[in-house]
Amino acid sequence: MATLKPTVGFIGLGVMGNSMASHILDAGYSLFVYTRTKKKAEALVQKGATWVSSPKEIALYAEIVITIVGYPKDVEEVYLGSEGLITNGKPGSYFIDMTTSSPSLAKKLFAEGNKKGIHVLDAPVSGGDIGAKEARLAIMVGGNEADYEAVLPIFQLMGKNIAYLGEAGNGQHTKMANQIAIASNMIGVCEALVYAKHAGLDVEKVLATISTGAAGSFSLSNLAPRIVNGDYSPGFFIKHFIKDMVIALSEAEKMGIETPGLSLALTMYKKLAAMGEENSGTQALYKYWQ
Amino acid sequence: MATLKPTVGFIGLGVMGNSMASHILDAGYSLFVYTRTKKKAEALVQKGATWVSSPKEIALYAEIVITIVGYPKDVEEVYLGSEGLITNGKPGSYFIDMTTSSPSLAKKLFAEGNKKGIHVLDAPVSGGDIGAKEARLAIMVGGNEADYEAVLPIFQLMGKNIAYLGEAGNGQHTKMANQIAIASNMIGVCEALVYAKHAGLDVEKVLATISTGAAGSFSLSNLAPRIVNGDYSPGFFIKHFIKDMVIALSEAEKMGIETPGLSLALTMYKKLAAMGEENSGTQALYKYWQ
Numbered sequence: 131m132a133t134l135k136p137t138v139g140f141i142g143l144g145v146m147g148n149s150m151a152s153h154i155l156d157a158g159y160s161l162f163v164y165t166r167t168k169k170k171a172e173a174l175v176q177k178g179a180t181w182v183s184s185p186k187e188i189a190l191y192a193e194i195v196i197t198i199v200g201y202p203k204d205v206e207e208v209y210l211g212s213e214g215l216i217t218n219g220k221p222g223s224y225f226i227d228m229t230t231s232s233p234s235l236a237k238k239l240f241a242e243g244n245k246k247g248i249h250v251l252d253a254p255v256s257g258g259d260i261g262a263k264e265a266r267l268a269i270m271v272g273g274n275e276a277d278y279e280a281v282l283p284i285f286q287l288m289g290k291n292i293a294y295l296g297e298a299g300n301g302q303h304t305k306m307a308n309q310i311a312i313a314s315n316m317i318g319v320c321e322a323l324v325y326a327k328h329a330g331l332d333v334e335k336v337l338a339t340i341s342t343g344a345a346g347s348f349s350l351s352n353l354a355p356r357i358v359n360g361d362y363s364p365g366f367f368i369k370h371f372i373k374d375m376v377i378a379l380s381e382a383e384k385m386g387i388e389t390p391g392l393s394l395a396l397t398m399y400k401k402l403a404a405m406g407e408e409n410s411g412t413q414a415l416y417k418y419w420q
Numbered sequence: 421m422a423t424l425k426p427t428v429g430f431i432g433l434g435v436m437g438n439s440m441a442s443h444i445l446d447a448g449y450s451l452f453v454y455t456r457t458k459k460k461a462e463a464l465v466q467k468g469a470t471w472v473s474s475p476k477e478i479a480l481y482a483e484i485v486i487t488i489v490g491y492p493k494d495v496e497e498v499y500l501g502s503e504g505l506i507t508n509g510k511p512g513s514y515f516i517d518m519t520t521s522s523p524s525l526a527k528k529l530f531a532e533g534n535k536k537g538i539h540v541l542d543a544p545v546s547g548g549d550i551g552a553k554e555a556r557l558a559i560m561v562g563g564n565e566a567d568y569e570a571v572l573p574i575f576q577l578m579g580k581n582i583a584y585l586g587e588a589g590n591g592q593h594t595k596m597a598n599q600i601a602i603a604s605n606m607i608g609v610c611e612a613l614v615y616a617k618h619a620g621l622d623v624e625k626v627l628a629t630i631s632t633g634a635a636g637s638f639s640l641s642n643l644a645p646r647i648v649n650g651d652y653s654p655g656f657f658i659k660h661f662i663k664d665m666v667i668a669l670s671e672a673e674k675m676g677i678e679t680p681g682l683s684l685a686l687t688m689y690k691k692l693a694a695m696g697e698e699n700s701g702t703q704a705l706y707k708y709w710q
Contacts, residue, residue: 233619256630256633256634256635257633257634258634268629268630268633291629291632291633293625293628293629295621295622295625295629296620296621296622299619300619300620300621303615303616303619303620303621304616304621304626304629304630306615306619307612307613307615307616307619307621307626307630307635308612308629308630308633308634308635309635310608310611310612310615311608311609311611311612311630311635311640312608312634312635313608314604314605314607314608314609314611314681315604315605315608315635315637317604317680317681318600318601318602318603318604318605318608318681318682319601319604321600321601321604321679321680321681321682322597322598322600322601323597324677324679325593325596325597325600325668325671325672325675325677325679326593326597328672328676328677329523329590329593329596329597329671329675330586330590330593331585331586331590331593331594331597332586335583335585336585336594336597338583339558339560339581339583339585339594339598340546340558340594340597340601342558342581343546343547343558343581343598343638344546344547344548344598344602344638344639344656345546345597345599345601345602345605345638346637346638347601347605347636347637347638347639347640348633348634348635348636348637349634349637350601378615381615381619382615382618385615385618385619386618387614387615387618387709388709389611389614390607390611390684390688391604391607391608391611391681391684392608392611394680394681394684398680419678
């Protein structure tokens with residue numbers, strides 16, 4: 131079909147963002163990009179993206195804008211700062227935050243956008259740098275369903291398991307549930323390895339034996355072997371996991387629910403960060419015992 | 421082949437034991453059985469097993485004896501009591517404890533057996549009542565490798581994933597590592613569900629979204645849906661899980677390793693047992709939040 135494609139903007143060109151933006155460009159969309167460190171945009175600009183110098187400009191030129199930045203404070207600045215997207219946005223625009231960020235902030239951005247006739251979605255992802263590169267991210271979307279459907283073709287350029295979870299904030303809440311499940315499991319995986327090692331077992335044999343049964347998990351199959359090999363390189367940074375757990379804990383507290391496993395995991399990971407491991411992968415929790 | 425099959429004894433005819441003994445009988449072995457509650461042996465006796473009234477008699481009649489009883493104190497009684505297997509055993513016998521029990525006790529039984537020329541193996545299983553019924557248990561074996569190989573044909577009647585893990589106690593240690601990994605993960609699975617529910621999410625949709633990614637686990641795929649359906653029936657009893665965690669914690673303390681996740685899980689499950697949930701399935705941890 132020769133329908134005119136909407137112009138897309140992309141803010142935040144880290145490892146994830148670069149791959150994601152690249153898929154959009156490859157699909158033939160006009161792409162405007164902005165990121166704090168201009169150098170990170172070079173490869174995309176060479177492929178045909180247009181660099182601009184602020185979120186404000188993106189808001190002026192693009193009809194659909196995707197953001198994937200660092201922390202909730204960065205999201206807030208990108209959307210609500212004086213040079214921000216919503217502050218300067220046109221009615222009818224679609225703004226999609228794919229940062230893992232606070233559900234409460236997602237609701238606020240939705241409400242602020244709504245006042246100006248701007249469609250805001252929260253759509254955090256799971257799947258890491260490899261998922262981003264291979265365009266098979268899981269994407270968890272909150273906001274209006276009609277808005278979700280309108281931009282679904284864009285999501286489909288980046289992910290496979292794309293789910294609409296309901297009202298604004300529900301994408302972030304779903305991601306938080308995901309991180310909560312991972313947090314305690316990482317403790318169990320590391321403890322099992324520490325126990326097996328101290329018991330004098332052949333740890334690789336133990337993993338082969340227990341990974342396929344009731345103790346089985348993604349982390350046991352994918353991260354435990356890295357630990358056994360002494361590989362603590364980041365698939366997912368400890369500092370980002372801490373950010374997510376802080377958000378999840380804050381939301382859980384607002385709901386009045388106890389999360390003893392999450393609290394324990396956060397305490398342990400903060401200790402690791404203090405030991406200088408914040409840029410290691412989450413499997414470096416194993417070093418808690420060293 | 422028309423080789424003479426060894427006579428087998430089986431002690432402990434709970435749901436697991438009954439299925440396991442039945443497979444041995446079906447394979448054409450002569451089977452002597454003993455269990456504290458005679459009624460539990462009825463079906464096997466009707467199929468051709470011979471009931472005897474003590475472990476001592478089993479030790480006299482059988483060349484290979486399998487035990488799968490309740491608690492370490494039961495194991496100790498069955499092996500070392502005045503009517504026990506080792507107390508009354510013949511040199512050259514093979515005694516295999518498939519109870520999930522203490523690694524320290526397994527080492528003790530091995531040593532005591534060794535004094536009398538009796539081959540003792542520890543071989544706890546994983547896979548539950550369905551695994552036992554379908555003869556696809558995981559079996560984790562510790563003891564002498566030659567002894568393991570001698571009785572492997574018997575293990576193959578009951579399981580699929582059968583592993584020799586090294587010296588006496590290592591089967592139990594591997595099972596402990598398995599339970600340690602499960603313990604913390606159960607907290608994470610339940611917390612994620614509690615969070616999702618309180619956040620007002622469609623919990624089934626959340627599970628479908630997060631089960632296939634980095635948060636994925638056997639428990640998330642198999643036990644979380646039961647929780648969503650309010651099904652707390654036992655695949656694995658809380659009281660047995662508590663027994664296992666108490667053993668694991670005791671062994672970890674002997675090794676001088678900290679197990680904060682295991683300790684937390686044990687505290688939470690003990691609270692549930694005190695609430696009257698000891699005969700519920702482990703997924704009833706969810707009720708901790710009710």
